[in-house]
Amino acid sequence: MDDRFFDNWSTQLRKGMLELCVLNAIKGKSLYGYDIVRRLRDIKGLVISEGTIYPILSRLKREGFVGTTLKESSEGPARKYYELTGKGKQMLSQMNDSWKDIKDGVDKLQGKDK
Amino acid sequence: MINLTDAAKEHLEDYLRQVRMFLQGGSVDKDEIEQNIREHIESELQEASEPVSYEALDAVLKKLGAPEQWISDEDIPGWRRCFMRLRRGPEDWRLAYITFGLFILWLLPVCFTQTRLLLAHLFWWPMTIMFGPGSGVLLVLSFIFARATLSLARDSKELEGKKVLIYPSLILFYIPVLLVMLFLPTVVSIGISVGISQSHNETIMQFRSSYEHLYWTFVVFVCAAVTFLWWLLLARIHKGRPGFLGTIFRPFIKTFKPKIANRIMGVMAGLTLVCAAALILIFAHEYWLEYM
Numbered sequence: 001m002d003d004r005f006f007d008n009w010s011t012q013l014r015k016g017m018l019e020l021c022v023l024n025a026i027k028g029k030s031l032y033g034y035d036i037v038r039r040l041r042d043i044k045g046l047v048i049s050e051g052t053i054y055p056i057l058s059r060l061k062r063e064g065f066v067g068t069t070l071k072e073s074s075e076g077p078a079r080k081y082y083e084l085t086g087k088g089k090q091m092l093s094q095m096n097d098s099w100k101d102i103k104d105g106v107d108k109l110q111g112k113d114k
Numbered sequence: 115m116i117n118l119t120d121a122a123k124e125h126l127e128d129y130l131r132q133v134r135m136f137l138q139g140g141s142v143d144k145d146e147i148e149q150n151i152r153e154h155i156e157s158e159l160q161e162a163s164e165p166v167s168y169e170a171l172d173a174v175l176k177k178l179g180a181p182e183q184w185i186s187d188e189d190i191p192g193w194r195r196c197f198m199r200l201r202r203g204p205e206d207w208r209l210a211y212i213t214f215g216l217f218i219l220w221l222l223p224v225c226f227t228q229t230r231l232l233l234a235h236l237f238w239w240p241m242t243i244m245f246g247p248g249s250g251v252l253l254v255l256s257f258i259f260a261r262a263t264l265s266l267a268r269d270s271k272e273l274e275g276k277k278v279l280i281y282p283s284l285i286l287f288y289i290p291v292l293l294v295m296l297f298l299p300t301v302v303s304i305g306i307s308v309g310i311s312q313s314h315n316e317t318i319m320q321f322r323s324s325y326e327h328l329y330w331t332f333v334v335f336v337c338a339a340v341t342f343l344w345w346l347l348l349a350r351i352h353k354g355r356p357g358f359l360g361t362i363f364r365p366f367i368k369t370f371k372p373k374i375a376n377r378i379m380g381v382m383a384g385l386t387l388v389c390a391a392a393l394i395l396i397f398a399h400e401y402w403l404e405y406m
Contacts, residue, residue: 034157049179058142
């Protein structure tokens, strides 16, 4: 029962966090899909199925928060690089502010602000 | 392009077919995602010895995960969500869909055959639907699954989407149970009082002028008195075990309001007294006319 509760909770937590992390991963630089996955999988517990990142990228592109450009690669065919659009930068700034507020609040509750 | 063994190639195609199938009809661009997946696999296996084996590819695909884990519910078309829940659970959703499936299985043939017989058996068709040979089993099973779904739900929020699936069979089952629970003694008392009236026909017939009045007043008196006493008993049981009605009629009755029960019992007690008074008056009137 406890395991189920924890699984549900961590799944919900990851769902919201992944979009924030994807946008932050391409903040100020353009990366191709696999590079984004590599950067995110280093965060412990964040990415359970690596494939999850690709539908998120697709959705963010559809919403206009990220744009894509094709770049030639020395290792094979041209790769699709993702970068933040102006709208994406605004959204990311809003999301980061919101995350900071939540994190500060949680830190305070945990007594980490002292 | 990396070189794969035949088995690995087949495995990859099978995986991509699953990806395409799963993303079909959703709001994400499936071509773009498939392209990303291919790039991902190539990048991961860049340094693997070629031809890439089934096992090496499988390790990469396992890390990518099953496509159905990738996207959130709102990105999946409604009809696919139903199938997914039915196929892979979670268990409480599966039960809800089984409940509804059994209910539909019961309903369809019943509607088809009963429409034809409806006019001929106007008063009997609801009973035939409920308890007709074979058909009732499906409804009973559907009800059992519905109650199991209720038991598995931890709170009312978890029931939100399932209501439409489980409520039809619950309602259909609860209505006759409620009617039997409230009025079975009343129906029995009608039979008994009519029987008593007829067995004392000769005595009643002495009062010719008020025979009809006397007959029906007696029947109503007995029914009202029995119903009043029966409901009084139900109220006592409920008072002793407050969860009694809530357990039977879950989730529709959460708290039983004694105020409503008191009002109904007041009406029944009043009716009993009025009928008793009417009976006495009719007897007194007839006795006066006959012997005084």
